[in-house]
Amino acid sequence: FCFFRVYKKTSGNGQLTLYLGKRDYVDHVDSVECVEGVVKIDPADLGDKKVWVHLVCAFRYGRDDLDVIGLSFRKDIWIKCVQLYPAADHKPAIAPMHTTLLTKAGEQGHAFTFDIPTNLPCSVTLQPGDEDKGKPCGVDFEVKAYVAKEADDPDEKVDKKDTCRLVIRKIQFAPDKTGAGPKQEVNKGSITLEASMDKEIYYHGEEIPIKIKIKNDSNKPVNKVKVSIDQTTDVVLYSADKYTKNVLCEEFSENVEPGASHSTTLTVTPLLANNKEKRGLALDGRLKDEDTNLASTTVLRAGMDKEVLGILVSYKIKVNLVAGGGGLLGGLTATDVVAELPLYYTLHILLKNLFQFTSK
Numbered sequence: 001f002c003f004f005r006v007y008k009k010t011s012g013n014g015q016l017t018l019y020l021g022k023r024d025y026v027d028h029v030d031s032v033e034c035v036e037g038v039v040k041i042d043p044a045d046l047g048d049k050k051v052w053v054h055l056v057c058a059f060r061y062g063r064d065d066l067d068v069i070g071l072s073f074r075k076d077i078w079i080k081c082v083q084l085y086p087a088a089d090h091k092p093a094i095a096p097m098h099t100t101l102l103t104k105a106g107e108q109g110h111a112f113t114f115d116i117p118t119n120l121p122c123s124v125t126l127q128p129g130d131e132d133k134g135k136p137c138g139v140d141f142e143v144k145a146y147v148a149k150e151a152d153d154p155d156e157k158v159d160k161k162d163t164c165r166l167v168i169r170k171i172q173f174a175p176d177k178t179g180a181g182p183k184q185e186v187n188k189g190s191i192t193l194e195a196s197m198d199k200e201i202y203y204h205g206e207e208i209p210i211k212i213k214i215k216n217d218s219n220k221p222v223n224k225v226k227v228s229i230d231q232t233t234d235v236v237l238y239s240a241d242k243y244t245k246n247v248l249c250e251e252f253s254e255n256v257e258p259g260a261s262h263s264t265t266l267t268v269t270p271l272l273a274n275n276k277e278k279r280g281l282a283l284d285g286r287l288k289d290e291d292t293n294l295a296s297t298t299v300l301r302a303g304m305d306k307e308v309l310g311i312l313v314s315y316k317i318k319v320n321l322v323a324g325g326g327g328l329l330g331g332l333t334a335t336d337v338v339a340e341l342p343l344y345y346t347l348h349i350l351l352k353n354l355f356q357f358t359s360k
Helices: 096-108
Strands: 005-010 016-020 024-027 035-041 050-060 074-085 109-114 124-126 138-148 163-172 183-188 191-196 201-203 208-216 222-235 241-256 261-268 282-284 311-323 335-346 356-359
Touching (some): 016 096, 016 138, 035 050, 035 074, 035 096, 035 138, 050 109, 096 109, 124 311, 191 335, 208 241, 208 311, 241 261
Parallel strands (some): 005 356, 024 163
Antiparallel strands (some): 005 016, 035 109, 050 074, 050 138, 124 138, 124 282, 138 163, 183 191, 222 311, 311 335
């Protein structure tokens, strides 16, 4: 059976009401869920103007207050616009989603559908600092209905009261079946460290077990193992800005005497809740003040233009084995053995049998 959660937004003058059945649209790698919506139109005071609806994917890399002084820090990556009233060439096939939304909108409802290209980026937000105002930097998608004579005339000013909009998210799908996990073996100073994971993909909030094997042929005891996870964000659209932020760092007491071997499994769970204060951390796109999570790993398809993606996100796990380091000389005599594993970190799409009408 069908289940929808309906969102709506009404323009300031009451002429337009935008309806969407959901705000998360899944990227299945080879296809993306289409955006199916309805606009309720009151034509009484339109005059010679028309009603348009567009879907835009944009990259924002500045603050709203700078737009006021004529500096635009927003770049449209992709935009699609259709005329809804008077009726023109856009005649979408009526899907179950449309049927539900048209029931809500009544006789003045007009259906529309947008197909999202597979080469567009997923929604990503860069976590703002305490003093940052306005919309955060990142990649977002927006559906907007508006009244205007032309779809995109730079000389025509569209009044805010003649528009209504809803931000949506394009999110990365994680398949249930995953491949074999990564493994690395490192030898340094007569100490061998092997680190591995059971599978390729891990989901947000899921525990990540890391198997380690230590063979200590040195004359130093192994004292501890540090596990850290780094998020690397590559902003490729407007600059070569690439930076790394730590999202997890935990220390485990693992004593391995000289000549001994040891195997164990260390479990960690990176969470946004532990990284709320880190400005610039990449998050999955946020809708208003709703909770989100650390950004998913960017999936690069063959032949894709990286610049179109705007922001690339990747993760790396570091397993750092520390041997020696005691006595008066302390860390000067310590040996660090480091193994690195790539982490494919993403959302797991859960379907919920839910029908709820929401006005926002």
